[in-house]
Structures are given as structure tokens and as C-alpha cells.
Amino acid sequence: MSEPARHSGLGAHRQPGRAERPADGRHPVRRAGLRLAAACAAALTLFAASPAGALPAGGNTNPAADSTASAKYPVVLTIESLAPQVAVPNGTVTITGHVTNAGQSALKGAHAAVRKPYSGKPLDRRSDLAGVAGRSTPVEPDGVELDSPQYALPELNPGQTLPYTLSVAVNDLGLSSSGVYELAVDAWGSTADNSHDRALGIARSFLPYNPGGAEAQPTKLATLWPLVHAPVLTAQTVTDNDQSVPVLRDDSLATDLAPGGRLYELVDTGSKLPGLTWVVDPDLLDAALAMTKPYRVQNPGTEEAGKPARDDNTVLHNGSAAAGAWLDKLRAAVAKPENQVVALPYADPDLASIAHNGADLSGMATALGKAATAGRLTVEGRLSVDTRSDVAWPYQGYVDQQIVGLAQQTGSSLVLANGASMPEPDALNYTPSAARPIGNGQSAVVADETVSALFQRDLSTAKDQTESTQRFLAETFAITHEQPQNQRGLLVMPPRDLSVTTAKVLATALQAASGKWIAPVKLDAVAQSSPDPKATTGVPAATDYPTQARATELTSTELVATNRIQYDLDTLMRVLTLPQRVRGPFNAAMVRSLSTEWREREAAGVDYRKGVTAYLKELTKAVQVPPKKVVTLAGDTGLLQVSVRNDLTQTVTNLKLVLTSAQPNRLNVRREEELVLPASQSATLRFQAEAHNNGTVQMTAQLWTTGPNGRPYGEAQPFTVEVTSVTNGVLYVFAGAGVLLLLAALRFVRQRKRRDGQPHADGDQPVGDAPATGGAAAAEPTAESTDAPDAPEAADRPARSAGSTGDGPGDGDAGAGPAQTPRGSSPDGRDRAASDEKVGP
Numbered sequence: 001m002s003e004p005a006r007h008s009g010l011g012a013h014r015q016p017g018r019a020e021r022p023a024d025g026r027h028p029v030r031r032a033g034l035r036l037a038a039a040c041a042a043a044l045t046l047f048a049a050s051p052a053g054a055l056p057a058g059g060n061t062n063p064a065a066d067s068t069a070s071a072k073y074p075v076v077l078t079i080e081s082l083a084p085q086v087a088v089p090n091g092t093v094t095i096t097g098h099v100t101n102a103g104q105s106a107l108k109g110a111h112a113a114v115r116k117p118y119s120g121k122p123l124d125r126r127s128d129l130a131g132v133a134g135r136s137t138p139v140e141p142d143g144v145e146l147d148s149p150q151y152a153l154p155e156l157n158p159g160q161t162l163p164y165t166l167s168v169a170v171n172d173l174g175l176s177s178s179g180v181y182e183l184a185v186d187a188w189g190s191t192a193d194n195s196h197d198r199a200l201g202i203a204r205s206f207l208p209y210n211p212g213g214a215e216a217q218p219t220k221l222a223t224l225w226p227l228v229h230a231p232v233l234t235a236q237t238v239t240d241n242d243q244s245v246p247v248l249r250d251d252s253l254a255t256d257l258a259p260g261g262r263l264y265e266l267v268d269t270g271s272k273l274p275g276l277t278w279v280v281d282p283d284l285l286d287a288a289l290a291m292t293k294p295y296r297v298q299n300p301g302t303e304e305a306g307k308p309a310r311d312d313n314t315v316l317h318n319g320s321a322a323a324g325a326w327l328d329k330l331r332a333a334v335a336k337p338e339n340q341v342v343a344l345p346y347a348d349p350d351l352a353s354i355a356h357n358g359a360d361l362s363g364m365a366t367a368l369g370k371a372a373t374a375g376r377l378t379v380e381g382r383l384s385v386d387t388r389s390d391v392a393w394p395y396q397g398y399v400d401q402q403i404v405g406l407a408q409q410t411g412s413s414l415v416l417a418n419g420a421s422m423p424e425p426d427a428l429n430y431t432p433s434a435a436r437p438i439g440n441g442q443s444a445v446v447a448d449e450t451v452s453a454l455f456q457r458d459l460s461t462a463k464d465q466t467e468s469t470q471r472f473l474a475e476t477f478a479i480t481h482e483q484p485q486n487q488r489g490l491l492v493m494p495p496r497d498l499s500v501t502t503a504k505v506l507a508t509a510l511q512a513a514s515g516k517w518i519a520p521v522k523l524d525a526v527a528q529s530s531p532d533p534k535a536t537t538g539v540p541a542a543t544d545y546p547t548q549a550r551a552t553e554l555t556s557t558e559l560v561a562t563n564r565i566q567y568d569l570d571t572l573m574r575v576l577t578l579p580q581r582v583r584g585p586f587n588a589a590m591v592r593s594l595s596t597e598w599r600e601r602e603a604a605g606v607d608y609r610k611g612v613t614a615y616l617k618e619l620t621k622a623v624q625v626p627p628k629k630v631v632t633l634a635g636d637t638g639l640l641q642v643s644v645r646n647d648l649t650q651t652v653t654n655l656k657l658v659l660t661s662a663q664p665n666r667l668n669v670r671r672e673e674e675l676v677l678p679a680s681q682s683a684t685l686r687f688q689a690e691a692h693n694n695g696t697v698q699m700t701a702q703l704w705t706t707g708p709n710g711r712p713y714g715e716a717q718p719f720t721v722e723v724t725s726v727t728n729g730v731l732y733v734f735a736g737a738g739v740l741l742l743l744a745a746l747r748f749v750r751q752r753k754r755r756d757g758q759p760h761a762d763g764d765q766p767v768g769d770a771p772a773t774g775g776a777a778a779a780e781p782t783a784e785s786t787d788a789p790d791a792p793e794a795a796d797r798p799a800r801s802a803g804s805t806g807d808g809p810g811d812g813d814a815g816a817g818p819a820q821t822p823r824g825s826s827p828d829g830r831d832r833a834a835s836d837e838k839v840g841p
Contacts, residue, residue: 072194074103075187075201077112080462082183085473085512087170087209094167095185097203097463101156103191110153110189110200114168115143122179122209126431126450126478129206132182133471138202142184146172153189175209179481180474183207205466206474210516216484218519219476222434222445222526223492223510224393224416225270225503227263227330228281229253230601231347231592235585235612236309238296240316246290247309249608251297251317253287258322265500267326269507271333275520277340278333279393282378283347283592289382291323306614327382334385340522343379343387345371345410348496349594350554352394355406356542358559363566368410371591388524390414395596396456397421397447397493398549400542408442414527415442416493419449420546422536430482432532434491438539445527446536447493451475455494455506465505472509480517489526490518497600552599562593562609568616571713574705575623575652586616622647623677625657625701625717633667633691633723640669640687640721642701646677653677654706655713659687662698667691667721669699674706691723 078097087093095114101107118141123129135142151164166185175181187200229252236247256263263284270276296314307313334341349371358364376389392407397418407415415438422444424432431448438444454468454475479490494506514520531537554562569586573579589612598605623646631640640659646652656674661667673685699721703713 070103073199073201074101074105074191075107075110076100076102077185077187077201077203078463079183079185079203079205079466081466082205082207082470085208085469085508086516087173087175087207089170089211091170092167093170093173093183093207094165095183096163096165097185098161098163099153099156099187099201100161101158104158105192105194106158107153107156107200108190108192108195109197110156110187111150112153112164112166112185112187113145113147113150114166114173115145115184115186116172116174117181117183118143120174120176122175122177122181123206123474123478124179124481125429126475126482129180129471129474129478132204132206135204138186138199141182142186142202142204143182145186145188148172153187170209173207177209178211178215179209180477181207181209206470208473208477210477216480216517217487218515218517219480220487220489220521220525220529221275221476221492221510221518222277222489222521222523223273223275223506224279224494224523225266225273225276226279226494226496226498227266227284228279228344228348228496228597229256229263229284229287230597230604231283231287231595231608233283233287233290233588233592234298234309235582235589235615237585238309238311238314240294243294245293245316246295247314248287248291248295248297249611253284254291254317254320254322257288257291257320257326261322262500264322264326264329266498266503267330267333269500269503271329273507273510273520274336274338274514275522277342277523279342279344280379280383280387281344281346281348281597282375282382283588283595285327285378285382286588288323288327291317291320292327293319295319306611306616306618308615308618331383331385334383338520338522340524341379341383341385341387342391342393342523343375343389344391344393345389345591346374346378346588347371347592347594348596349591350395350596350599351392351407352398352403352545352549353554354559354594355394355400355402356545356550356553357556358554358563359402359406361559361563363563364559365406365409367566367591368406370587372411374588388414391416391523395552395599396495396549397452398546399444400540400545402542403545404438404442404444404539408440413442415444416491417444417446418452418493419446421540421544422446422538423449424536425534428534430486431479431488431490432535433488433526433529435489435527435529436531436535436537438537443527444539445489445491445523447491448475448479451490452493455492455498455502459499459502459505465501468505469509469512472506473513476513477517488532489521489529491523491526496596552602554594554598554605558606558609559594561613562590565590565593565613565616568620571705571711572616572620574707574711575654575713576648577651577653581650582619586612619648620714623652623655623703624714625703626682627717628701628719630696630720630722631699633689633721634725636691638689638691640689640699641684642687643682643684644675644677644703645682647680649679651676651678656704656706656710657685658702658704660700660702662700666693666695667697667699667723672704689721694723694725697721697723 077099079095080097081095083094084091099112123132132141146168149166149168151166153162153164156162164185173181173183182204183206184202184204186202188197189200190197191200232248232250232253234247234249237244238247239245253263255261258264270278295317296309297317298309299313299315302309302313333339345368349368351368354364354368372389376387379385379387379389390411390413392403392410392412392414393416394403394407397416397420399415399417399421404415434445434447436444436446451472454472457464457468459465459468476490479488492506494502510518510520565586569583569590573583576582593605593609593612595605598608624644626643626645628642633640642657642659644655644657653676655677656672658672659669661669668690669687670690671687673687675683675685677683697720698718700716700718702716704710705713
């Protein structure tokens with residue numbers, strides 16, 4: 001029946017003169033009656049069902065491949081290589097793979113063989129390809145089993161696997177004309193618990209046959225080649241030997257840029273392909289450039305805390321030669337005239353998350369627009385090439401009306417879309433060009449869903465790699481020959497985090513088809529193609545956005561917190577004399593906080609955003625009013641002294657200090673004090689205070705920015721003022737008023753008595769006491785006497801110029817008391833001065 005078993009797995013020789021099996025693959029004598037069994041077999045197939053030929057983005061094209069074989073059909077076959085990938089007349093196709101006994105009993109007298117394609121006719125339509133991929137059992141359309149070559153299998157016990165190799169002559173396959181054919185390998189035999197000879201399993205693939213001659217117009221195919229990496233640059237720098245050294249959150253990029261690393265291999269593989277569209281994150285280029293010189297890496301756990309980078313919490317790296325070599329290699333690759341470079345907005349902010357959860361936040365659209373401009377300038381400057389920067393690529397290409405609207409608002413005239421978002425009408429029996437107008441002056445280039453999905457899944461095994469390669473060749477061949485003289489444009493959209501293995505599989509597939517039925521071109525060549533009037537142009541509503549993709553978005557809470565960074569940064573910029581030291585790093589860090597790359601690294605994204613926010617707060621807190629508790633004011637008027645400390649390494653200005661009383665009717669503080677404070681110094685400001693009652697009053701010291709639209713700077717500092725010895729002022733007023741009332745009453749009584757005893761001619765003329773000209777009447781308070789006295793001239797300005805105060809004892813003491821009372825301690829030991837404590841960032 002078959003040649004002897006070969007345990008080495010080497011290919012079997014062709015045996016001429018053997019009869020072919022009928023269409024269901026059965027042996028004419030020994031396999032009679034097995035048609036039903038073959039039709040119902042539940043053996044594994046190489047490809048799985050996919051509705052209407054479409055493959056879910058990121059899904060497996062063969063979900064059945066991972067299922068467990070049944071007891072009746074226990075053999076799992078794989079096809080792990082086809083050489084060559086495209087058959088030619090008079091050639092030979094070599095198939096390799098594995099046969100596995102996944103059942104419960106041993107295989108007996110089994111063999112593997114190639115099936116001759118059914119009827120020798122090609123699969124002309126993409127729906128035919130979907131039909132083959134959707135089969136899960138051996139059926140008549142799988143073709144006829146050839147007597148040669150066959151591979152005799154030894155007695156395989158449960159769980160045992162054996163490699164096989166089968167080489168078949170193309171002429172024996174009976175291929176009638178140019179096209180795509182099914183190529184199947186099956187296993188026949190019996191098992192120890194079932195002696196009937198029957199179908200044990202089958203694997204399928206696709207084999208394009210290209211004999212040459214008159215061919216169709218090749219399909220213009222644009223392929224995205226993404227170069228992105230999760231952000232590693234922080235907003236911090238460290239000064240080493242008078243040089244500013246960048247700080248990285250981790251050193252993962254160094255591995256990726258070195259030979260064998262992901263980004264190195266992507267550039268190396270892409271440099272060998274024509275007509276690629278390189279999609280580059282500008283932040284990646286900045287990080288690589290920073291790593292060509294000395295840089296520091298944060299110790300684990302320090303990022304979220306936001307503490308300033310120092311020698312003791314970072315590790316110094318002396319620069320990476322690999323980073324410089326990678327940049328040089330990339331420059332050479334993108335400089336080829338047939339290639340194109342698309343610059344993503346700086347740090348690749350998550351357009352979909354912002355559109356759904358933060359589009360109404362002030363400043364978000366502006367930030368995205370600035371990121372696009374910065375992206376173009378960075379890529380052009382780092383790579384010395386012209387770039388296109390008006391391209392929006394939302395997460396996985398999923399689009400809806402909100403996403404497209406925000407893209408237009410931020411200057412993107414072209415949107416890269418996933419075909420799953422914009423499926424073609426069922427009535428359309430061919431593949432239209434990828435380019436189409438979507439309204440409002442925007443266009444979309446819609447990636448073919450089935451083709452792109454082949455490279456959006458795990459391709460770590462040889463089986464998966466061969467499966468994707470052959471399906472790609474079959475799909476693109478079918479697209480080209482749907483309308484041979486109607487040249488169309490196609491877009492292949494791999495995932496952003498394209499792996500090395502997937503990139504090499506895609507490269508292999510492109511090379512196998514290039515120059516035959518596809519023509520690799522730039523993105524612009526496809527985008528500028530004439531749109532098909534029958535193609536889908538409607539953008540779905542936000543309610544149609546995939547639930548799974550929405551689940552990984554940045555939340556509105558996270559976006560609000562990130563948007564707050566911009567507000568706080570603007571506040572800090574108002575007071576710095578050298579704002580450029582901070583503005584650039586933090587603007588970049590803000591958009592890095594929004595990066596699409598955090599979709600797949602949620603925990604790392606949270607840590608990065610927390611680190612940026614915490615560090616900005618540390619910088620802001622470096623200019624502050626040191627904490628104070630209780631200040632004593634002895635008397636009805638006096639000075640409250642409050643310190644302000646600047647622990648930044650640059651002078652701050654455009655600031656004023658405002659004191660607010662919780663009970664101004666009891667304690668009132670007038671005026672505001674503006675200040676200019678040099679680096680690493682403090683100043684003490686004096687405020688004239690007026691008290692009306694003894695006791696405690698809560699006060700708040702708050703820094704504000706000066707100029708138009710002033711805003712609070714930093715956190716308010718509460719403290720308590722204890723007022724004592726209010727006598728000479730308000731209490732005397734109340735006592736004097738009481739005396740006057742008493743004297744008036746006595747005078748009235750005396751006058752009544754005199755009138756009763758001796759009436760006067762003029763009843764209104766007082767009798768006896770003349771009008772008072774001194775004494776109590778003279779002591780009656782006037783408006784001038786009840787007002788607080790003018791503060792001494794020295795109290796109208798800070799006790800020192802901003803730069804004159806030092807850190808010595810007494811310089812930082814903020815005191816309170818009457819204008820004539822020296823600073824000191826009250827009898828109960830509490831400070832009469834507000835402490836000027838030093839607080840570092």
C-alpha cells in the first residue's frame with residue numbers, strides 16, 4: 001500500500017503507476033463505504049471558518065487548529081512549509097509538516113498523502129477561498145488522494161508526533177490554468193481500537209499557480225511599516241559635569257535597538273523591501289538620539305513617586321553605540337526613492353481615547369495639533385527626509401464619526417481605517433480600491449480586513465507562518481484577477497507593535513508576489529487612486545465602535561488628570577525666568593502620557609502619568625510658603641511676617657503673596673506683596689494687621705501669579721493667628737462709650753430736678769453744667785482714632801529685597817506684634833514669629 005515507514009521524517013519518493021483515489025480520497029477497494037465517515041470526519045483543518053471570507057482583526061484564521069482531535073478522527077496534521085510558495089509548470093512542490101496522534105489508541109497501517117485539487121479548476125473568487133478555509137472535515141471538494149507520493153506512518157502511540165516531507169510534481173496536480181488551488185494533505189489508516197481503514201485527519205493550504213504569459217494589471221499595494229515604542233523619556237534631566245543628561249524610565253529601548261532587537265530587525269527587514277510606507281513615532285527618534293550620549297535610567301519604583309532624579313536613584317549609562325548605528329541604518333532605508341515616511345504626531349497620542357473621552361477638554365485639540373507639527377519637524381530633522389504628517393492612524397484602524405471629526409479638527413486630511421469599520425456592501429462581488437472620500441474634505445484609505453488580519457495574530461509557529469503567507473498570496477492573487485484590467489489599490493495594515501517574526505513573514509509574502517500580481521507602492525499612490533463609486537464611504541457612528549477596543553481606552557478621569565498637567569505647567573511657566581528649561585520636556589511628557597502604546601501596557605501607562613504629575617508638583621512646590629502653625633499678634637495693630645522659599649535652580653518672578661483672614665471683622669490684613677526671588681533663596685514679607693478682638697483667627701497664605709488672569713500658584717498654606725492684649729484700641733472705645741452714656745443719664749436727671757424746683761425762661765437752656773469741653777467728651781473716639789495707624793514706612797515693603805535674605809537664624813523668622821514691639825517669644829513659649837522653615841522639592 002505504501003512505502004516502508006521512515007522514522008527520520010524525510011520525504012517519500014514518488015511511486016509511478018499507482019491509481020488515483022476517488023474524489024473523497026478513499027482507496028477504491030479497502031476504503032469502500034467510507035464516504036460517510038470521510039464526510040463527517042472532525043479532523044483538524046489548516047484554516048478555519050470566517051464569515052463571508054472575512055477574518056476578525058487580530059483573530060486566528062484557524063480556530064479549529066487548536067482544538068482537540070476526536071476519538072474517531074485522532075490525527076492532527078500541519079503544513080509547516082511549502083517550497084516554492086508559488087507553483088510553476090514542470091516544477092516540484094515540497095510540503096513539510098507534522099503528524100500527531102492526538103487520540104487514545106495507537107495508529108495502525110496509516111499513511112499521509114497529497115490530494116490532487118478537485119476538478120483541476122482554480123478558486124477564482126475570494127468567496128471560494130473562504131469556503132475552503134471554512135471546512136472542518138474531509139469532503140469531496142478537497143480533491144483526490146494521489147497514490148504517490150505517500151508517506152507511510154509507523155505505529156504512533158497516543159501523543160507521539162512525527163515530521164513528514166512530501167514532494168509532488170506540479171504536473172501531477174492537474175492544474176489547468178493560472179489561479180489559486182487548494183493543496184491538502186490527509187492521513188488514512190486505522191487505530192488499535194478501530195480496525196476500519198478510514199479518514200484520520202486532513203490539513204489544507206493554498207497554492208497559487210502562475211505559469212506566466214498574459215496577466216492582469218498588478219494590484220498597487222501599500223504596506224505600513226510601523227516603528228513605535230512605548231515612551232521611555234521622562235520630563236527630567238540630571239546635570240553631570242555641567243551637561244544636561246536625559247533620564248529614561250527604563251532601558252528597554254536599548255535592547256530593541258541593538259542587533260537582534262525588535263526595532264533593529266524591523267529596519268533590517270524593511271530595508272530589503274521596495275515601496276514601504278514607514279510610519280514613525282518622532283518620540284522614538286528623540287529617545288534613540290538621546291541614548292547616543294550619556295543618559296540615566298531610573299531605578300525601579302522611582303518613576304511613580306515623581307522624585308527628582310539624582311545619582312542615588314538613577315543609573316548612568318555611557319551612551320549606546322547601537323542607538324547611533326540604528327539611526328544611521330534607518331536613514332539609509334527611508335532614503336530610497338520608492339519609499340515614503342509618515343510622521344505620527346509626537347509620541348503617537350491615542351486619538352480614539354481622546355475623541356471618545358476627552359474631546360471636550362480645553363486644550364486637547366490644540367495639544368494634538370502641536371504634536372502633529374512637532375512630529376513632522378522631528379522626523380524631518382532626525383532622518384533628513386520629507387514626511388507626510390497629516391495622516392491619522394487611530395488604534396487598530398477602527399474609526400467612527402467622533403474619531404474622524406477630531407482628526408479633521410487637528411489637521412489630518414487622510415485617515416487610515418480598518419476594513420472592519422467600513423465593510424463593503426454585500427452586493428459588491430469584487431474588491432474596490434482602498435481610497436475613498438469620507439466627506440468634509442477628508443479621505444480614508446481602508447485596509448483590507450482579511451489580508452491585514454493575517455498579520456495581526458501570533459505567528460510564532462511554522463504552521464501559522466506558512467498559513468498566513470499562503471493565504472496572503474491566495475487573497476492578493478484573487479483580488480488582482482477579479483477584474484484583470486481594472487487596476488486597484490490595496491492597503492496592508494499590520495499592528496503598531498509589529499513583531500520581528502510577523503515582519504519577516506510579511507516580507508516573505510510580499511517578495512513572493514511582487515512583480516507578479518502585486519506592485520508595491522507608497523501610501524500616496526494608493527491614496528490618490530480614483531475612488532470606486534460603489535465602495536463604502538460612510539463612517540460608522542460612535543455606537544458601532546468595537547467594545548473590545550473601547551475597553552482599553554484611556555478613561556475620562558485619566559484624560560482630565562493629564563489635561564490638568566497642561567494647566568499646572570502653564571501656571572509654572574508664568575513665574576519662571578528660564579521657562580524653556582521646563583516647557584519643552586513637560587509638553588513632550590504630556591503627550592507621551594496619552595500615547596497609543598499604553599493600550600497594550602496599561603500598568604506602565606498609569607505609572608508614567610503618575611510620575612509626570614508628581615514631578616510637576618515637586619517643581620511647583622519648590623516655590624512655596626513654608627508650613628506655619630500659630631502666630632501671636634500682641635495688640636490691636638502690628639505686622640504679620642510670612643516667608644516664601646524658592647528651591648528651584650532659577651529665579652522666579654511675577655508672583656505675589658496674599659493673606660486671607662477667615663474672620664476679617666476680627667482680624668484684617670491689608671495689601672498684597674509682590675516678589676522676585678532668586679534661586680535657592682527665601683524672602684520674608686511683612687503685612688500690616690489690624691485686630692478687633694482677642695482670640696484665634698484662621699489665616700491662609702496663598703501665592704498668586706501677577707498680570708492678566710492671575711491664578712493661584714501652588715497650595716494654600718493655612719495657619720492660626722492668636723490675638724492678645726487688644727486694649728488701647730477697641731476695648732478703650734467700648735469703655736469710653738459706656739462712660740458717656742452714664743454721664744448723659746446723670747445730666748438728664750439733674751436737669752429734670754432743676755426744672756421742677758426753678759423753671760428757666762428758656763426751657764431748652766441747660767441748667768448748671770456748661771457743655772463739656774474736656775474730660776470724657778474729649779476722649780470720645782473719632783473716625784481717625786479708630787482706624788489703624790499707618791504702618792511705618794519700613795512695613796510697606798518686604799523686610800528685605802528678594803535676594804537679600806539668607807538662611808541664618810532670625811532671617812527667616814516671620815513675627816507679629818505691635819509696630820513698636822520687638823520680635824520675640826510670648827510668655828507661654830509660642831513663637832511670636834511665623835517660622836521660615838526650609839522645604840525642599
